[in-house]
Amino acid sequence: MIRTLFAATATLALAACATTPAPEAPAASLTSAEEAVAPSVPIMKAMTKRLSADDFEGRAPSTATEPKVLDYIVAEFKRAGLQPGNNGQWLQEVPTVEITGGHYTPMAITGGSQPLSFAFGDQYVATSYRVTPHTRVENSPLVFVGYGINAPELGWNDYAGVDMKGKTAVILVNDPDYAMESQDGLFKGRRMTYYGRWTYKFEEAARQGAAAAIIVHDTFPAAYGWNVVNSSWTGAQYYVQKPNNAMDQTQANGWIQKPAAEAILKDAGMDLATLTAAAQKKGFKAVPLGLNISFGFDNAIRKSTSHNVVGILPGKTRPDEYVLYSAHWDHLGRCTPDATGDDICNGAVDNATGVGAITALADASHRAGGAARSQVFIALTLEESGLLGSEYYAQNPIYPLNRTVGGVNIDALLPGGRVRDYAMTGGDKSDLNDLFRQALKEQGLLEAPEGTPEKGHYYRSDHFSFAKRGVPMFTAGRGSDWVDGGKEAGEAAEEEYTKHHYHAPSDEWSDDWNWAGLTQDLALYYRLGQMLANGDTWPNWRATDEFRAIRDKSCAANPGGC
Numbered sequence: 001m002i003r004t005l006f007a008a009t010a011t012l013a014l015a016a017c018a019t020t021p022a023p024e025a026p027a028a029s030l031t032s033a034e035e036a037v038a039p040s041v042p043i044m045k046a047m048t049k050r051l052s053a054d055d056f057e058g059r060a061p062s063t064a065t066e067p068k069v070l071d072y073i074v075a076e077f078k079r080a081g082l083q084p085g086n087n088g089q090w091l092q093e094v095p096t097v098e099i100t101g102g103h104y105t106p107m108a109i110t111g112g113s114q115p116l117s118f119a120f121g122d123q124y125v126a127t128s129y130r131v132t133p134h135t136r137v138e139n140s141p142l143v144f145v146g147y148g149i150n151a152p153e154l155g156w157n158d159y160a161g162v163d164m165k166g167k168t169a170v171i172l173v174n175d176p177d178y179a180m181e182s183q184d185g186l187f188k189g190r191r192m193t194y195y196g197r198w199t200y201k202f203e204e205a206a207r208q209g210a211a212a213a214i215i216v217h218d219t220f221p222a223a224y225g226w227n228v229v230n231s232s233w234t235g236a237q238y239y240v241q242k243p244n245n246a247m248d249q250t251q252a253n254g255w256i257q258k259p260a261a262e263a264i265l266k267d268a269g270m271d272l273a274t275l276t277a278a279a280q281k282k283g284f285k286a287v288p289l290g291l292n293i294s295f296g297f298d299n300a301i302r303k304s305t306s307h308n309v310v311g312i313l314p315g316k317t318r319p320d321e322y323v324l325y326s327a328h329w330d331h332l333g334r335c336t337p338d339a340t341g342d343d344i345c346n347g348a349v350d351n352a353t354g355v356g357a358i359t360a361l362a363d364a365s366h367r368a369g370g371a372a373r374s375q376v377f378i379a380l381t382l383e384e385s386g387l388l389g390s391e392y393y394a395q396n397p398i399y400p401l402n403r404t405v406g407g408v409n410i411d412a413l414l415p416g417g418r419v420r421d422y423a424m425t426g427g428d429k430s431d432l433n434d435l436f437r438q439a440l441k442e443q444g445l446l447e448a449p450e451g452t453p454e455k456g457h458y459y460r461s462d463h464f465s466f467a468k469r470g471v472p473m474f475t476a477g478r479g480s481d482w483v484d485g486g487k488e489a490g491e492a493a494e495e496e497y498t499k500h501h502y503h504a505p506s507d508e509w510s511d512d513w514n515w516a517g518l519t520q521d522l523a524l525y526y527r528l529g530q531m532l533a534n535g536d537t538w539p540n541w542r543a544t545d546e547f548r549a550i551r552d553k554s555c556a557a558n559p560g561g562c
Helices: 032-051 066-079 198-207 226-232 258-267 272-279 348-367 388-395 432-443 463-467 486-500 516-533 548-556
Strands: 091-102 107-110 116-118 124-127 134-144 168-172 212-217 236-240 252-257 287-313 318-328 373-380 404-409 421-424 476-478
Touching: 032 066, 032 348, 032 432, 032 516, 066 287, 066 348, 066 373, 091 124, 091 388, 116 258, 124 212, 124 287, 168 198, 198 212, 198 252, 212 258, 236 388, 252 258, 258 272, 258 287, 287 348, 287 388, 318 348, 318 388, 318 463, 318 516, 348 373, 348 516, 373 388, 373 516, 388 463, 404 463, 404 516, 421 432, 432 516, 476 516
Parallel strands: 134 168, 168 212, 212 252, 318 373, 318 404
Antiparallel strands: 091 236, 091 287, 107 116, 107 287, 124 252, 134 287, 287 373, 421 476
16 A cells, blocks of 8 residues: 655656656765665665565465565565564464455335435445454434544544444544645644544444444545445455454444435435534534434455564664564555456565565664664565554554554655655654654755645555554655656656556566665665664654554553653
8 A cells, every 4th residue: 555656666657757857966975874775775676576576476465475475574584684573483473354245235214204225335335343244233323423533632522422322323524624725723624634534433433332333425525436435345354353353343334425325314304514514613412313224234254364574673772662664565466457468466666665675774774783772673464455464463562562662664665766855644743753854854855745635645554553552653755856857757757656557567676667766765764763763762742643642641551651
């Protein structure tokens, strides 16, 4: 899953970048970070090429190819000077469950002016997190809960005063101030917060005791059409196995088309637009609709196991304090063939580059003699299936999260030229932003604004599994202002990769890749990691950030004080 797309390989973007480039600026002398990683760049090159080779068949987890991929990564971790990171073992098992819904009933609404019925797929979709063969929601009272947010740090609770036990929450997509052009609102305006993500809304409904949760789809605030919802929520769904089979979650989670939601509200004698306007104001109270909902489906269940690869470089003076470096090794495996018949999604950029990068960083750190704090390097599985490898580690951490200072997550580094600027994904969320700006200054770089902050990219890659448990993680991307070609070249390359190569068989290795930008990336990530590994601070989130409270609680439980 790609985090941000502000640069791409010249070979992939050749046609898009056919304009005459501006003269290349004179090469600056190497920074100390660039000098430190220079001997390790060949490791990143070799690993990117090998991991994206056809015989790895696109690195699909839990397939016959996985052991070969794991053996290769372990061998390279060893060569980089790492020690086994899981109690003397290299691998951490990640047990997963695949649930595929079938035999869906229509969604029936009763208790209003007339009975209503909505068809699965065209008008609603639903799944269950629970590992159970049958899901049945029977005559569950509907409650409109606005945006379904409970944010104590902002004084906002859409569930205040309502008992949701046995009831179904009807929830608006995104968060209350999504339509603002600026990022100055209580919920950061145009920038999506975690409260706007569907994952949060379903989690919060479960915490409130709801029987089910249904999000009202609206294309503009969702930032994608119903076709994306339909394709994503039909077919197999993947989750981390839990001892309780996720029976603490809602019975069902789903989405409904906006016209269907409008019909339901009208049947209750209410108006969706009026309720939406009320829900955007602080102090909104949930509204029982006086209607009941019924629907159901069966679940085909398949359990399997994949693996994270974990290595460690022990700290020299504070070995019980940890800095994480993460990147996902998995990709899509065999996929839809292209015009040439190629059906292997090799995932060279996404994310062979990331695994090669963290291994090169391990090598550079080992050659530097290690750091004060321990450095943990994790090649994660099942990112493409919903961040499951990182989610499992975060649920079952090998190293305590309240002893984890922070870290660096690398997801999809795009070949291409050097740039003048970098953007921190997620905006100004934590003390890491201050370190980021210091590192940019040292490297002679500028800070760029994150593109499309309304799409919530911060919540769609592996660092998020750690962040939502309080651990701040660096995730940054090259800006679009290329040294050679300026913004025109950078933006054209971004568009070329996104439209034609992302999650496609053409995301392949090329001997013609331009490694100047990748080397620049590696140097910046090296410096960011070293700031944490040799520093003595414990970064925290900004005071009003959604993850501040959990970090404070985690630190308070740590006798050493984080």
